[in-house]
Amino acid sequence: MELFFDTRQLNHRPTQYLVHGRIVAPLEKPERFEVMRDALLAAGLLEGKVQDSGSDPIRNVHAPHYVAFLETAVEAFAALPNAGPELLPNVHPYAAGTPGLRQRPAPRTTGILGRAGWYIGDMSCAMMAGTFEAAYWSAQSALSAATAVAEGADCAFALCRPPGHHAYADRASGFCFFNNAALAAERLRRVHDRVAILDFDTHHGDGTQAIFYERADVLFASTHTDPQAYYPHYFGYADETGEGEGRGFNLNIPLAPGSDDDHFVGAVERLAERVLRHAPGALVLSAGWDAHRNDPLSRLDVGTQAFSRIGKLLGGLNLPTVIVQEGGYSLDAVAEAAPAFMTAFRSAR
Numbered sequence: 001m002e003l004f005f006d007t008r009q010l011n012h013r014p015t016q017y018l019v020h021g022r023i024v025a026p027l028e029k030p031e032r033f034e035v036m037r038d039a040l041l042a043a044g045l046l047e048g049k050v051q052d053s054g055s056d057p058i059r060n061v062h063a064p065h066y067v068a069f070l071e072t073a074v075e076a077f078a079a080l081p082n083a084g085p086e087l088l089p090n091v092h093p094y095a096a097g098t099p100g101l102r103q104r105p106a107p108r109t110t111g112i113l114g115r116a117g118w119y120i121g122d123m124s125c126a127m128m129a130g131t132f133e134a135a136y137w138s139a140q141s142a143l144s145a146a147t148a149v150a151e152g153a154d155c156a157f158a159l160c161r162p163p164g165h166h167a168y169a170d171r172a173s174g175f176c177f178f179n180n181a182a183l184a185a186e187r188l189r190r191v192h193d194r195v196a197i198l199d200f201d202t203h204h205g206d207g208t209q210a211i212f213y214e215r216a217d218v219l220f221a222s223t224h225t226d227p228q229a230y231y232p233h234y235f236g237y238a239d240e241t242g243e244g245e246g247r248g249f250n251l252n253i254p255l256a257p258g259s260d261d262d263h264f265v266g267a268v269e270r271l272a273e274r275v276l277r278h279a280p281g282a283l284v285l286s287a288g289w290d291a292h293r294n295d296p297l298s299r300l301d302v303g304t305q306a307f308s309r310i311g312k313l314l315g316g317l318n319l320p321t322v323i324v325q326e327g328g329y330s331l332d333a334v335a336e337a338a339p340a341f342m343t344a345f346r347s348a349r
């Protein structure tokens with residue numbers, strides 16, 4: 001089984017992140033990539049070759065005007081007088097229904113701060129010189145893993161960093177710029193009529209949900225910490241079941257803070273049952289390790305053993321599978337949980 005990554009994904013190295021009213025060092029740091037790569041190679045995965053599929057597959061999921069913003073934002077920002085070390089938005093225009101709110105900023109005439117406020121949804125997506133390149137190669141890692149599975153590999157792991165499941169079609173948020181799981185799902189859709197995405201990161205995959213919310217061909221099924229007092233706050237509730245043709249093809253199982261291994265594994269079991277009813281040709285896993293009780297963002301009481309249990313469960317589905325790296329911020333916890341999951345997953349094939 002191959003592990004897809006590109007060291008240009010290390011070039012996103014922001015220094016600022018706003019949490020609980022303080023600017024702190026980001027949790028989503030390059031060391032995560034190195035620790036997970038080393039742990040997964042040590043667990044027996046083999047380094048795959050990331051191909052450059054170009055930007056067309058990215059612009060198939062993301063609005064071209066958003067991709068253009070990401071590509072040019074840092075250069076425009078650097079031209080501001082007294083520009084800081086990295087671009088962060090300081091305006092937030094998302095007031096649904098506000099009379100007179102413009103549809104979106106004009107690429108050439110709206111200033112960079114106006115565009116940043118529009119396209120960057122929160123204060124966890126600082127952009128600097130290497131950000132676009134890192135996000136681009138993270139996306140290509142996902143596309144390469146999906147291509148391997150589309151062409152017959154049983155499973156592949158995309159070591160995506162920056163992660164992707166909070167990225168919308170036209171908005172960055174939650175450390176995410178391009179939605180790597182959505183890119184993988186669309187790549188698989190070229191060879192399968194139905195695809196499923198199962199997301200067990202401890203945050204709801206709101207970007208992925210939004211991208212597929214009105215579609216029946218790509219099922220989105222997620223378990224995560226109850227968003228009532230937890231990121232992403234506005235999405236991830238059980239009554240979000242899809243709209244239009246997508247009604248019934250979105251399943252959220254929020255977990256109460258303090259939920260333990262049995263609650264977490266039980267929720268993944270229910271998601272897996274829904275996935276099997278969808279009868280997909282292939283599965284995408286949005287794999288985050290941040291439910292682990294030692295993760296600095298976790299509100300759950302989940303241990304390494306739970307990741308081993310869901311690895312066995314999901315490997316046992318015997319669906320062609322692309323595993324896409326999402327969150328996980330304790331270097332010690334990810335170094336345990338990711339290989340525990342993979343060892344169990346592979347032994348169940």
Ligand SMILES: [Zn+2]
Nearest residue numbers: 201202203327
């Ligand atoms: Zn997460």
